[in-house]
Amino acid sequence: MENVFKRSVLGVAVAAAAMASMSANAYEIGQNNDFSVEVYGVAAISIVNYDITENGADTATGYDYENESRIGFRAGKEMFDNVEVFMQVESGYVGEDGTGGTLGNRDTFLGLKGDWGKVRFGRMLTPMYEVIDWPYANPGLGASWDWGGDVKYNRDRHGDMARYDSPSFGGFTFNLATGRGDKAVEGNNWFGGAAHYTFAEMITLHAAFETESDRQLEEAKAATDGSWSYKPNGDQDKWTPGEAAKDAVMADTFGYLVGFEASLPAGFGLAGAYKAGESKVQNGDKSEQASYAVIGQYWNGPWGFKLGYTANLESETAGVKQNDEDSIISGQLMYVKNGFVPYIRVAQRDLKAANDKGKIDETDIFVVRVGLEYGF
Template identity: 75%
Template sequence: MEKMFKRSVLGTAVAAAAMMSMSANAYQIGENNEFNVEVYGVAAISIVNYDAEEKTIATGAKEDKYTGYDYENESRIGFRAGKDMFDNVNIFMQVESGYVGEDGKGGTLGNRDTFVGVQGDWGKVRFGRMLTPMYEVIDWPYANPGLGASWDWGGDVKFNRDRHGDMARYDSPNFSGFNFNVATGRGDKSVDGNNWYGAAAHYRVADMVTLHAAFESETDRKVKDGADASWEICASDTGCTDGAGNSISTGDNYQTAAVDAQFADTFGYLVGFEASLPAGFGLAAAYKSGESDVKGGDKSEQDSWVVIGQYWNGPWGVKVGYTENLESKTAGVKQGDEDSIVSGQLMYVHNGFVPYLRLAQRDIKSEGKQTETFVVRVGLEYGF
């Protein structure tokens, strides 16, 4: 099953029920098309209600952050093509749109995995926009059901990319249950020396347990933009300080100091497993850790973990998960920014359609505030 479908919110239902694969359900364009052009996609719509309360940690003051419902349209479409150039050398490509979203702006072609590659029984090499090897494992199987706001992208220390362009990636064939992926690319092409490197390895044992390990490293990643000196009006009742350190009275003009951009060297890793247990049960868990070492500044570190259980009885499936970002440290000092999510999902698979109900409780801390959000989502998804 292709990774673009695995990334969908209910890829787990389709995978576990073995109802379909993207290759099997893609439609060939043209009866005599020697390039094997296919169209595929996912139709996914849900209505979700958020009920959130925000608390200022220092004072304990609470307020309703937001309450209400939203329709989230994660439908997308893609195209694939390929043709043998030589014996055991097949040239292939893919262009995939993003989610439709609220106004369609995110649904542009090329928003998701879009690449050109060459493949054979020796593996495949791709160039373009893809998931990094480490993020591919983070996202699947560990972000579903509904754990992404903490586990996936909610960490306070940024040490990995996700879907990224300017990438070259190699995926090995399967060697008796073992396979691996390696990749490299530019982070920000406007920053000299901003390059990243990553790899992942996977080993399936006795057709029951799959072990995963991955890492990612990056040099000169921009973590804060710089700013030129500028003229401001002091609006503070207690006065201001200009770029030279002089005191400025309220209402007076003053010039701020220029601020240099900040860059960091980052490193992160992940270890985890997923297991198919008897009687329809399944279990998956992972631990990841990473650091961001700001040049001329401090090093920040953060660890995270996740555990997911599922049970299938015929077309019915239940999946529950819990994840936690542990408190980060900067220069060895704890930052009070730990967060967690607990989530549960009920699914039904029939004729390729997957209706579902998901409940989640998010407890997110950031910038001195704690936001508790209860999420209810009802949706329908199917792939073609």
Template identity: 55%
Template sequence: MDKMFKRTLVGAAIALASTSTFAAEETGQIGVLSDFNVQAYGVAAISAFYQEDSTGYDYENESRIGFRANKDMFDNVNVFMQIESGYVGDDGASGSLGVRDTFLGLQGDWGKVRFGRMLTPLYEIVDWPYSNPGLGRVFDWGGDVKAHYDRKSDIARYDSPAFGGLTFSLSAGRGDTGTDGSNHFGAAVHYNVADIMTLHGGYENNSKVDGVDVDASAYIIGFELPLPSGFGLAGAYKFADGAQYTDWATTGLDAEQSSYSIVGQYWNGPWGFKLGYAANDDSELEGVKQDDGDEVVSAQLMYVHNGFVPYVRVGQHDAYDANDKVTFVRVGLEYGF
């Protein structure tokens, strides 16, 4: 799966509709009988994908559904929860409830704290905006070094309120629960400079990452810069110091790799265009360079109307240590509810 719309193409394009407090009588909203604020939400997303080295085209179904609820417990203490399914996929096996962010939390004007399964602060930056459109096969899950998690269970996460243009997030918890001494710590900071540019920074440390006897760390720095006349630019640098995937769970040798992403966009009314490039440098295993660098370039044309987002994406990559570059095409439709 291409993970291309984890927060949607334009954010507001699939904004979630909120519900009002339910009385003790049935309403028209999915028949919920509760005095909690309850919300069903989801994304319908289907695309046809073709890659020139594949056996043919494939319909990729990234539809998912989730449920949220909240209620005030005390003054300035609201208890909230969420359970969200994974993508449907080819056979529905990955679409179980709880695969994506599923947690219980407390929130108020002091911020919010959550416990359970959720994105780590660093990965939230990797995922958006730097892996879209179609750059994730290199900048996200296509790297050669395991150093950070994406969505992590068994953690607690705190998200601050805004302090002027500054917000930050912290996460801590277990790494691999079956390994003694395997723990996770993550942090991210976001700063809006004079309502002009937004800076992002993230850090993650994982002792005995995924149960392998390697202490891993990663960091990312990036920016988002709106430009006049509908243009915009975003770029990031990521560094991973952990264990090499090809050496995974055998000798646990130390490895490191640098990655880059840059995305330009242009919007004219409902029409949007994105052009992105991402690259992984050759990784180093115990200080020795490996011949495993890769890159991807991808362009996407989209149209936003009444919450619907049809799009066309075309690109070329040599990800996953391929010997030659291959061309890919994706045509899809997505909407949120």
């Protein structure tokens, strides 16, 4: 189940403390029919305080409750010998008012599986983003590592996808997937894959890639008429020109990732990854950016601690550096008791991004989060 949906703090504790899997914890329902039907989920709530400084000035300080609770359903039944039909429907996070908790918001698919592997159709994580998100985004590195880059060269959780996951071949597995990027854009298709190899029962190597054609960065804009502003007496004062018609901005993208996980003696662990990619605007410039993440962890019985650092290196467009590097350092203390995982996380985010005036905004965010999760 760990490869099916996005991991959270609970996923760390489950893996590190060797707890039962989410599948084992799920409850069976519908016992009056011959389908295997399960309900599973995560109850997760945290209170988080953001202390924000933008361009050297304090702009916002305050706290928020973030509700990441979600629920899902799984079912399956053998159709032929060595061919089982299975499905999953998973909600999104409840969020502030429940609007994000729509069923199907997270991994939702129909598939076939056997000892030959499994193939799925629907909404899922792409093979590359699955590795980006786990194990390298935790604890609290996602605002830079996951989605904070200035050059977009991969999807994350996406619909209109067909995906194949192989069985294990002596510790080696692979994933392949393809689909539409934006179904409203002709020719916008993507393809990606990942490979994983575990050896010595303590080290796992990861590699992944993703490529996309005709990705729409900006929509086409129609021409607009100009207009006059008027003085109080009705005289025309100033003419504002209309906007000229603009074609959609389309790009071809490519990205890759290499990384490792290592379970070390005495409860220690280490993981690290490097990813890079490019976005080539059709009939225009090419932008490139690289990132890396390093995470260390230590477990002593039910207590766990993780420390992570990630950085987006300065991007380049047509060979010109863009002064937009950013980084996050984050630490998290966890405790596992009867399936409950209380935790506290402290992070410093140093972020840069271009604003709508073409200038760089520098934002420093000090984050303190206290939460509790429980998987069922």
